[in-house]
Amino acid sequence: MATRLDPPSAPDDEPADDPAGDPSRSPTSDGPLRVFLVDDHRLFLTGVRTEIGDRFDVVGTAETVDAAVADILALEPDVVLLDVHMPDGGGLAVITRVRESTADVQFLALSVSDAAEDVIALVRAGARGYLTKTVSADELAEGVRRVHGGDAVFSPRLAGFVLDAFSGAPPARPTETSSGEDDLDQLTPREREVLRYIARGYAYKQVASRLHISIKTVESHVSAVLRKLQLSSRYELTRWATDRKIV
Numbered sequence: 001m002a003t004r005l006d007p008p009s010a011p012d013d014e015p016a017d018d019p020a021g022d023p024s025r026s027p028t029s030d031g032p033l034r035v036f037l038v039d040d041h042r043l044f045l046t047g048v049r050t051e052i053g054d055r056f057d058v059v060g061t062a063e064t065v066d067a068a069v070a071d072i073l074a075l076e077p078d079v080v081l082l083d084v085h086m087p088d089g090g091g092l093a094v095i096t097r098v099r100e101s102t103a104d105v106q107f108l109a110l111s112v113s114d115a116a117e118d119v120i121a122l123v124r125a126g127a128r129g130y131l132t133k134t135v136s137a138d139e140l141a142e143g144v145r146r147v148h149g150g151d152a153v154f155s156p157r158l159a160g161f162v163l164d165a166f167s168g169a170p171p172a173r174p175t176e177t178s179s180g181e182d183d184l185d186q187l188t189p190r191e192r193e194v195l196r197y198i199a200r201g202y203a204y205k206q207v208a209s210r211l212h213i214s215i216k217t218v219e220s221h222v223s224a225v226l227r228k229l230q231l232s233s234r235y236e237l238t239r240w241a242t243d244r245k246i247v
Contacts, residue, residue, distance in 0.1 A: 036081070
């Protein structure tokens with residue numbers, strides 16, 4: 001086992017090392033980066049904590065949006081690793097609510113989804129990066145360090161989504177009609193049902209309960225609706241539906 005040695009004190013005539021200049025160390029202390037984990041799957045949380053716990057100070061975990069927001073504001077971690085698709089708004093809701101109170105926390109999304117609309121929505125909300133859950137422990141740890149250091153980090157094929165979205169070229173939109181019926185023709189009957197519930201402000205869990213389907217199925221339908229209508233978030237979806245009076 002390697003022995004940890006404290007670094008020697010800097011001579012009086014030389015400036016001491018600045019721990020804030022090292023992306024693997026917290027700017028608020030001499031210790032490792034303080035990381036918070038958010039995911040609604042406890043088994044996955046445990047696995048991530050096991051994989052990176054010896055590299056960072058994992059200060060806490062949360063399985064719900066409300067718990068995540070409360071603990072992040074209380075603990076003030078350096079980096080938050082968070083899932084995208086969770087009940088009650090998921091990672092997007094966590095970032096949005098935390099950003100209303102503080103801008104000091106850096107967010108790195110970690111998701112099974114590689115859909116362009118998910119990536120773009122999280123980045124617009126304030127995430128510094130987006131990795132898929134196929135990354136290795138080393139890649140994840142490197143992503144945390146880079147995000148803390150100010151870099152933007154994305155799994156290779158996802159970077160193109162971000163470049164396209166922020167290149168300045170307006171995204172293509174479906175042909176608009178006064179009623180929006182032509183656009184709705186692209187959607188299945190179930191997707192239309194989900195669209196209306198989401199546009200009315202229902203959480204994924206509530207939609208799942210009303211339609212007697214799983215939350216993951218609701219998430220899949222929402223992703224399909226966003227993709228077909230070329231929208232990037234549920235907020236744009238709500239505005240789209242409201243403008244066409246189909247809520």
